[in-house]
Amino acid sequence: MTTHGDVLFVLDPLSTIDAHRDSSYLMIAEAQRRGFQVWSVELGGLLLRGADALAYATPISVPRLGQPVVVRGPSEVRELASFRVVLMRKDPPVDAHFIVATWALDRAAQRTLVVNTPQGLRDLSEKLAILEFPQFIPRSFLLRTVGDLRDALHELGGQMILKPVYGYGGREVLIAREGDPNLSTLFELATRDGTTWTIAQAFVPAAKDGDKRILLVDGEPIGAVMRVPASGELRNNFHAGGSPAATVLSARDLQICAAVGPFLRSRGQFFVGLDVLGEYLTEINVTSPTGMQEINRLENLTDDATMQAKFWAALVTKLG
Template sequence: MADVLFVLDPLSSINPHADTSYVMITEALRRGHRPFYTTLDGLALRGSQAWAHARALGPASDEPLAPLVDRGEPEPRPLSSFAVVFMRKDPPVDASFIAATWILDRADTLVLNKPAGLRDLNEKLSMLEFPQLIPDTRLLRKISDLRAALDDMGGSMIVKPLLGYGGKEILRAAHGDPNLSTILEIATADETRWTVAQQFIPEASVGDKRILLVEGEPIGAVLRVPAAGELRDNFHAGGQGIATELNEREWLICSVVGPWLRERGQLFAGIDVIGPYLTEINVTSPTGMQEVNRLGGLEGDATMQAKFWDGVEARLTA
């Protein structure tokens, strides 16, 4: 039995029916651990020592999928007093998020995922380490550069904000669209922000595959299918999940990306694949556990959260 700390958004934002952090916490309880939580504003440094205003938490009742509630008043504790600290604050990766990773650098205990990776492995750009696995992808700011990229990509591409998340502000730019100039102006905020331009992949119409990895090994996957008339397939944007298995190409992608993530201390990650291409690597609060569980009818030790905790406990005993 161990005290474990989760860095979360406010409890009211955690959906018991969908949130991956929820099942991570309930699995901790099932295994006899004592979960606590804090929010970003509860983190602090006292000199070089990292602290948190930590609250015990748990389900409001014994009913299935009961919401999480506080189980006591906040208690100032050094992060070193917890066996493991989980950084599960949702994006955006903004100034507050970055500052929190600096605090977590000084936790003097196991932190998952490793804070340096949370800072450095941008979800849109870290995949550039694997040019053989990805579609044509560029980081641009000038509209003239975006127009040139559109020409190079055959007249159709996706534009999305560098620090975007949850499917927000994803747009398709195409030759012949009378709104093309407006789309590029919106994407770059009139050339004031960096924009990721990515080759449009026709297989996107049948969805993208979220693959969950623990210690670099795939543990489950879900095919996210966009709603009718919708470009985006993110669950936050109304995408629907379909049970799926990995094909040969996806196993290859995992075999290349997984060890790279493990070496950088990213115990839990979600990678996205469309057709034959790796399109994103997600290390900041990846989602998908509950969808994989539900579609696969998984229970007990077969669930995604159980496999996650197997990895955590292996680290703790190593």
């Protein structure tokens, strides 16, 4: 299984990489298992010299699965083209710094493989890309005024979910109900007094049972996990206290994957997490989706059956 070459991960600080929760951790460990030399860089370590993309790259390793990532040598300034693949695994938010980083990665993508493709990371809003598939999604709006939100609430039967366009990890997700005395305040908060857009989406009763995170590699599903909300909690994200539960892909899930997979592949989005709530596709996560660790544990996966092994097997094939 030995494969020689260097790979670069664009990450948050190494101290934030959780050995027991993060998919990036497993990707690093599996790259190492396959014989790659693994390097990392934070966003601030990316730079351009003319048209050449470089990084202050730090060599890293996982001493043993379950132990923290460690630095194994000093940083070096290296051209991104010197790596066989660059993996963009910086967590949201997708802010100005993230966008500038994708411009730097655009330059690298002309000379080496960058996963996920930088242009796709910019173009595909994780909350709005679902609009490409209206047959699979709950009724959704992008709105900015209190009046429009009131109209949407009435149209949606008096109950709806509000999500910030750039939200992540379940942050600032709200439920709006007609008759709530705090409704005007809630709308003002969601739109920051009419200065920004919010996403209004039909409430799906199946939310009480949690949603399903489906992992896709090169457009094909490799595994799934249910995210069950804590008692009394609206959000089911793991970062918001949701707990993992075993699941299988339904006929509807497979139908969604069959439609969304080719679209993502055409946009260069190699590793993606779909969120499915009941019968509905609610998000397409392209930045740094997680879920590998939970699926491995729930299904007792080992060796080549793990999520990270399936990821790297497909990626090695792509590298040729």
